[in-house]
Amino acid sequence: MAHHPADETSEYDVARIQEKWQAIWDDLQPFSTRDDGDKRPRKYVLDMFPYPSGDLHMGHAEAYALGDIIARYWRQQGFNVLHPIGWDSFGLPAENAAIKRGIDPRPWTEDNIAQQKKSMKQYAASFDWDRVLHTSDPGFYRWNQWLFLKMFESGLAYRKASWVNWCPKDQTVLANEQVVDGACERCGTTVVKKKLTQWYFKITDYADRLLDDLNQLEGFWPAKVLAMQRNWIGRSQGADVDFLIEGRDEPLSVFTTRPDTLFGATFMVVAPDSELAAELVAGASTEVQENFAAYLADVQKNTEIERQDASREKTGVFLDRWAINPVNGERVPIWSADYVLADYGHGAIMAVPAHDQRDLDFARKFDLPVRVVVDTNAPITGAIPIIVDGELPDDLPPLDPAGTGVALAGDGRMINSGPLDGLSKSNAIARMIELLESNGTGRRATNFRLRDWLISRQRFWGTPIPIIHAHDGSLIPVPDEQLPLELPSAEGLDLSPKGTSPLGGDAEWMSVTNPVDGTPAQRDPDTMDTFVDSSWYFLRFLNPNDPTQAFDPREAEKWAPVDQYIGGVTHAILHLLYARFITKVLYDMGYVTFTEPFSALLNQGMVLMDGSAMSKSKGNLVRLSEQIEEHGVDAIRLTMAFAGPPEDDIDWADVAPHASAKFLARAWRLARDVTSAPDVEWKNGDRDLRRVTHQLLADAPGLIEAFKFNVVVARIMELVNATRKAIDSGPGGADPAVREAAETVALCLSLFAPYTAEEMWEALGYPPTVALYGWRKADPTLLVADSVTCVVQVDGKLRDRLKVSPSIAPAELERLARALPAVARTVGDREIANVIVRAPRLVNLVTRQRGETSPSQ
């Protein structure tokens, strides 16, 4: 009782404790990573940085609780842990709030950051507060501009005119990744197509590496995220095939994954919105041109949602042009239809209706020929159809896709295909590619679903693109000494969405002198996608205030890549793909020595209320500030950790923060009830309690590293219960084992409930701070039980138990088991056929009827 100051109440007063320790931590700065002479091994633990729209919410509370457990864990294990935080402070919410209130986005953003920072400190997140960054800070986005210019120099940033996704509400273009089910990811408005000249990053140059390097992350990233990334990149292997076009000099190339079916190509289709279609139709009759123009107009009225509806009727027009099949010299008609996409492959396909469902649907609609070239009923080694007793079954489906309407997509043997006849699908593909390559009419080819990353935005609140448009149309980088190219004040600017960049309305800002020849020129009025900011911010944390470089490569060598990244699965594709891409670009440029930015990834689930995501409109919003007010920070953090596996969603209706608070008070009371001095000899303590303590010391690290935080909390509860029992009805509060147990509880709790842990640690007679006190190793002699329970089974059923030494010999164990009365009774007059002994845990006696030599049939 002597170890806590008398002037403090004996109540567990959450508000008082929180205030007290925030002041101490501010003073001691226990989580700073400034010391260059630090010889400890390093860990970089990073939480995805928040968007400063309002105060922290329950989702932040979960993410930052989990990230903080990991950061505190590695510190406790003796690592020098870098755990920084910053704000993703550019973007639409600030801009929209500014428009709504008629103010500049800056103060709104700054207020929110100040609020969130205060809340994070209260939440006891162990961030290094010396390394804060904001992406809307010119000191940060200056290096965004540097990155852009590096990309521009190396040809990875380029402008092109194309049909882009356009959100009519936000009045801005969207990256492919920001279009979900044909609607704007942000506001849900149906996205339309618009032809614009925009800036792109050439991520497709890295498609192979982005896909192949995912293998390195296997086991360290959630399998789900790896699958989503692989799906998104969508690599297809096949061949390009060149078709001659009558009346055209250049052949037309198509991409196909099924070059084996080239003999079955009966028509070609080009995307209506492609250059190719326009060119082909230009040489056709007036009637065809009119038909095509009408069709194209029709297609462009369709929204993405309508176009992606695969069940809708096929549409198209004949272009009255003809192509020559390079393998059999056949003339095939060329059609245009919107089921072919302009920006995939070559914007044109060879149609093989017998073996492709889309082509078959089209052929049936427009009465085009269907020719089967793969006998999908012919037997293939290891594939269907199944041969029964050496005979083919006689109920095989007919090879009549035109009649049945079902394309024959399966494997089989080639027919009607000249030199390919008799080959299996995979052999025919290989053979056809050889043929095409030797004739010079085709070649092996790969295509990706992934498109280049559209990075320009027609909005104000983002990084200005550092390019000057000369009067002759040439693109000139803003000279380095003129960076940062700062955003002007929003005052007097019309930020409201109108389809053109607000910056374009600032004539003074827009006008610039061409740095090459001194002539008048214009700035680029667009700003960058905020995903550019977050694609490299983890490197900026290494020297967040360095005015001379984006990051110090030597610091990157020390700390990067990020050892543990923590964030929501909502960023499984976009942010992670872009960060992986930019990391590879920086690697190629020689700035970093690694190719993947995040060595390990943990996705936390969502916090729900009554089964669905919280929202004001649903009326199921739980306010973090109110939860903290009611239960305390520690109880909320603990509840987040204890609710279940981190990647599972937490339904706040299913968890009990008040129970966490009760448990923490219970733990805290242990420290108060310890009556021995800090220097007692633990080895004289109660052995049973010590065993529980040391079992936890032995198991906790592995459980934390496996992210089984809920299990660790359960085990701490177990130790608290055992300690309570020892105090109240065991050896009592003076027993050294009770002190050892209470100290262990404090050490473990410091990961989850820092305030309670500090308070206990102080009450137990130690100076601050428990967060920097190292982990204690378990005593192996306390991990071996004096005796273990051995299960005795007869025919797999539990019949009795034995208390035996852990080191008992199998033969001895079997003898003891056979001698048990319950065993003898169960075996009866049956004969023991087999004995399985897994000393010291289990004996299983397998019996059979006397006289039988083998188990009955």
Next chain:
RNA sequence: GCCCCCGUAGCCCAAUUGGCAGAGGCAGACGACUUAAAAUCGUCACAGUGAGGGUUCGACCCCCUCCGGGGGCACCA
């Protein structure tokens, strides 16, 4: 349509990866303390693992089929 994940007490979740189904918590019942209540402390009850089949001496765990829930991709040639 294709691919992936998950189904364990009323509820949230464990189970050393094939060896006693229960660590922990919520909710519940009972008891102690109290004039009473709250808080606290203690005791107790509750499932045979979504269904069916298979492999095995032995299956929550591995295999197959089905049911239920969740997620990703999808006119990408």
